[in-house]
Amino acid sequence: MPRWIQGAITLRVLAAVLLLPAVTWAQQSPGRQARPPGLTAAREAELAQTHPSYYGALAPENLAKPRPKPPFDLTGTWFINLRHSFADFMFGPPYPHFFKAGQEAMKEAEAARKAGKPYRDASGQCWPIGMPMILTRVWPIAIIQMPTAVYMIDSFFDSLRVIYTDGRPHTDPDIAIDTYNGESIGHWTKDALIVDTKYFATDHHYIDMGIPISDKFHIVERITLADNGHTLVDEFTMTDPDMWEGEWKSTKRWIREDHSDIPETECLPNLNQNLPSTEQGHAVAEKENGKTK
Amino acid sequence: MTMHEPAQPRARGSLNGARRLRGGWGTTAAFAAVAALFSTPAYVHHSGAMFDASKNVKITGTVMEFHWTNPHSSFKLSVPNGSGGQSVWGIEMGSPNNLIHEGWKRTTIKPGDKVTATVHPLKDGTPGGQYVSITLADGKTLSSNPEDYAPRRSY
Numbered sequence: 001m002p003r004w005i006q007g008a009i010t011l012r013v014l015a016a017v018l019l020l021p022a023v024t025w026a027q028q029s030p031g032r033q034a035r036p037p038g039l040t041a042a043r044e045a046e047l048a049q050t051h052p053s054y055y056g057a058l059a060p061e062n063l064a065k066p067r068p069k070p071p072f073d074l075t076g077t078w079f080i081n082l083r084h085s086f087a088d089f090m091f092g093p094p095y096p097h098f099f100k101a102g103q104e105a106m107k108e109a110e111a112a113r114k115a116g117k118p119y120r121d122a123s124g125q126c127w128p129i130g131m132p133m134i135l136t137r138v139w140p141i142a143i144i145q146m147p148t149a150v151y152m153i154d155s156f157f158d159s160l161r162v163i164y165t166d167g168r169p170h171t172d173p174d175i176a177i178d179t180y181n182g183e184s185i186g187h188w189t190k191d192a193l194i195v196d197t198k199y200f201a202t203d204h205h206y207i208d209m210g211i212p213i214s215d216k217f218h219i220v221e222r223i224t225l226a227d228n229g230h231t232l233v234d235e236f237t238m239t240d241p242d243m244w245e246g247e248w249k250s251t252k253r254w255i256r257e258d259h260s261d262i263p264e265t266e267c268l269p270n271l272n273q274n275l276p277s278t279e280q281g282h283a284v285a286e287k288e289n290g291k292t293k
Numbered sequence: 294m295t296m297h298e299p300a301q302p303r304a305r306g307s308l309n310g311a312r313r314l315r316g317g318w319g320t321t322a323a324f325a326a327v328a329a330l331f332s333t334p335a336y337v338h339h340s341g342a343m344f345d346a347s348k349n350v351k352i353t354g355t356v357m358e359f360h361w362t363n364p365h366s367s368f369k370l371s372v373p374n375g376s377g378g379q380s381v382w383g384i385e386m387g388s389p390n391n392l393i394h395e396g397w398k399r400t401t402i403k404p405g406d407k408v409t410a411t412v413h414p415l416k417d418g419t420p421g422g423q424y425v426s427i428t429l430a431d432g433k434t435l436s437s438n439p440e441d442y443a444p445r446r447s448y
Contacts, residue, residue, distance in 0.1 A: 274385075276343065276383040
């Protein structure tokens with residue numbers, strides 16, 4: 001055997017002997033265990049929230065499908081129009097005939113107002129605002145219109161709403177997941193975007209001064225552009241047979257704000273501790289000033 | 294529900310719709326709705342019902358901390374309480390972008406600065422309030438939009 005081969009073998013044996021303790025230690029050390037196996041295709045599909053039988057809204061194959069051209073493009077940054085009245089961020093009056101829960105909410109809200117206390121101040125405790133009130137916060141909304149979906153990103157709480165316009169139906173109610181902005185399915189007419197939204201989470205989800213909703217809450221919107229594209233008009237028709245009689249209608253307008261963007265705006269409990277009008281902040285103020293009961 | 298910031302909404306809209314409420318409960322509801330409407334503090338992500346927008350209180354003290362954050366900025370002042378001790382006043386503000394429009398920077402105040410602040414105080418007497426204006430140590434005054442923070446109007 002040539003000497004250079006003997007030398008190479010010797011070096012490899014030596015290296016193996018020297019590295020063996022390190023390998024053994026790495027295998028035995030709790031913090032240095034061998035990496036777990038990778039995801040299976042099935043597990044990856046689950047975690048990536050893939051649909052079993054249709055493309056996602058941003059799949060090239062879906063985007064490329066031939067579709068009629070929408071009558072307008074909603075893409076832009078928008079802000080609720082409060083020029084006529086600041087109260088226009090609310091959806092009433094007029095109000096429908098509320099059943100018991102709504103009637104009690106109106107009375108309790110008034111009593112709280114007189115007492116100088118907040119009422120159903122869910123957002124002050126970082127609960128999601130939810131539809132429809134998320135759209136009328138005094139924060140800008142970015143709207144991105146794609147051929148298959150309209151993405152609405154509200155600066156406030158960084159809330160995302162997606163309106164699917166790729167022809168998919170609503171999710172089967174047996175597997176639908178309730179959310180605060182609901183599931184929105186839209187379709188274009190010759191002059192409007194019609195949106196149907198349902199499957200709402202109801203916990204701490206209120207309208208105006210604290211009107212509750214049930215799991216039967218349903219919104220239909222007719223969205224158009226006016227003023228040469230500078231105003232977005234949304235005509236809401238809201239029903240909830242468990243909470244009020246008939247239809248609750250309200251029309252809201254947004255102004256295109258071409259010099260604005262959407263800042264990240266998280267609701268953080270520890271920051272609320274600095275705001276004396278929140279429950280947490282008020283408790284902190286009492287504690288700091290020796291008023292804790 | 295609520296919001297934040299400037300105190301009173303400038304509600305000028307028609308309220309005729311309130312008359313559409315039905316039944317004996319309708320009148321009560323109409324008043325409640327209108328009252329709630331006008332009492333809803335302007336901006337915010339939470340209620341401003343705890344602040345007394347009809348009062349302006351001026352306090353002079355030392356800045357303890359300043360938070361330049363969305364959705365609300367805030368600062369705390371250590372203020373002599375008249376009994377030999379100090380009170381801690383938490384002052385709630387609008388968003389940094391609101392403040393930038395008024396001339397604020399994230400460096401405008403820092404811990405240790407002596408300032409005088411005007412606030413709408415908490416209704417229950419706990420030290421704390423909603424920011425209206427501030428006079429800095431160098432005498433410069435920054436103020437929120439006076440129309441936003443105007444005391445409640447009669448409608």
